[in-house]
Amino acid sequence: QKEVEQDPGPLSVPEGAIVSLNCTYSNSAFQYFMWYRQYSRKGPELLMYTYSSGNKEDGRFTAQVDKSSKYISLFIRDSQPSDSATYLCAGYNTGGFKTIFGAGTRLFVKA
Amino acid sequence: KAGVTQTPRYLIKTRGQQVTLSCSPISGHRSVSWYQQTPGQGLQFLFEYFSETQRNKGNFPGRFSGRQFSNSRSEMNVSTLELGDSALYLCASSLDGTGIETQYFGPGTRLLVL
Numbered sequence: 117q118k119e120v121e122q123d124p125g126p127l128s129v130p131e132g133a134i135v136s137l138n139c140t141y142s143n144s145a146f147q148y149f150m151w152y153r154q155y156s157r158k159g160p161e162l163l164m165y166t167y168s169s170g171n172k173e174d175g176r177f178t179a180q181v182d183k184s185s186k187y188i189s190l191f192i193r194d195s196q197p198s199d200s201a202t203y204l205c206a207g208y209n210t211g212g213f214k215t216i217f218g219a220g221t222r223l224f225v226k227a
Numbered sequence: 228k229a230g231v232t233q234t235p236r237y238l239i240k241t242r243g244q245q246v247t248l249s250c251s252p253i254s255g256h257r258s259v260s261w262y263q264q265t266p267g268q269g270l271q272f273l274f275e276y277f278s279e280t281q282r283n284k285g286n287f288p289g290r291f292s293g294r295q296f297s298n299s300r301s302e303m304n305v306s307t308l309e310l311g312d313s314a315l316y317l318c319a320s321s322l323d324g325t326g327i328e329t330q331y332f333g334p335g336t337r338l339l340v341l
Contacts, residue, residue, distance in 0.1 A: 122269075148327050159231070159317050159332030160270070204270060213283045213324045214260065219269035 119143045122205055122218025131227050135192040139205035139218045142186065146207035146216075149181045151190045154202045154220065163203075164190070195225045229253065231320050231333035239339045245306040248336045252299050252320030256329070259301040261293060264315040264335070273316075276301055277324050305338075313340045 122139040129135055137151075148167055152160035166172045169183040180189040188205050204220040232251045240246050252259050261273040272285040276295035293303040299320075305312055315337050321330040 124269075150327060157334070159319075159334050161332065162328065162330065165327045206270075208327055210325050213258070213275045213277070214272045214285070215319075215327075215330070216272065217262075217270035 117142055118218075119216045120205060120207055120218040122221055124219045124221060126222040126224060128224040128226060129195055131195060131197060131225055133195050133225075135190075135195050135199070135223060135225075137190040137192075137203050137205070137221050137223070139188040140186055141188065141207050141216075143207055143209070143216065144186075145209040145212070147210055148208040149179070149188050150206045150208065150215070151177075151179055151188075152204040152206060152217075154204060156201075160204055197225050197227045199223065200225050231318060231331050233316075233318055233333040233336050235336060236334065237337050237339075239341065240308050241341050242308055242310060244308050245304065246308060246338060247302055247304045248316055248318075248338075250301045250303075250318035250320075250333060252301070252318075253331060256320035256322055256331075257299050258321045258324030259295055259299065260319045260321075260324070260330075261301070261303050262317045262319070263287075264317055265313075270317070273303065275324060282324065308340045310340050313338060 150165040151163045153163045154160040164179045176193045178191040202220040205218040258277045260275040274284045295301045315335040317335045319332045
């Protein structure tokens, strides 16, 4: 079993839709949960991170972590064509010095 | 401030050859991590270096090795290349490896093994 599971998609939505991206994880030692965005031919860039459980909002983006169910979510409101990218969820344990990524979900937002 | 740079950006090799990839971290960053990205497996952790010491290693065969120099630049080497080594190799740098918000990725080196 992979430590972080993520549906690779692809996911296609119309412009303006609410997008829900989800992951599950199995490593209870994870303290940080992150979402990265990766455009074609680029390296991943950190979008948001959450420490432990809870919600975090940044503009159109909301990240949620439920440690009881080991579930990680990212919501994108009013999606734009510029949001079209691969979104990677990840977990991090500060004692391990390594980030464990999900497979990434390819998102297409159609104008 | 310059970002993480990786050289070369593209590389074509044949089976059995070896390859060395280079990563220059952001100035002041002392931690460098390497990842392999493939369509089937996603991003997989290779190893992490801090102050020339490997602190963690992923589940890759011994053909994959790395090192870090005193100026924090890092190299990774893959010997006896196999077709399955074709991938995007990414490095990420951070101040000390513990701050998520300071981890930045380079653009990657795309390796094709024929």
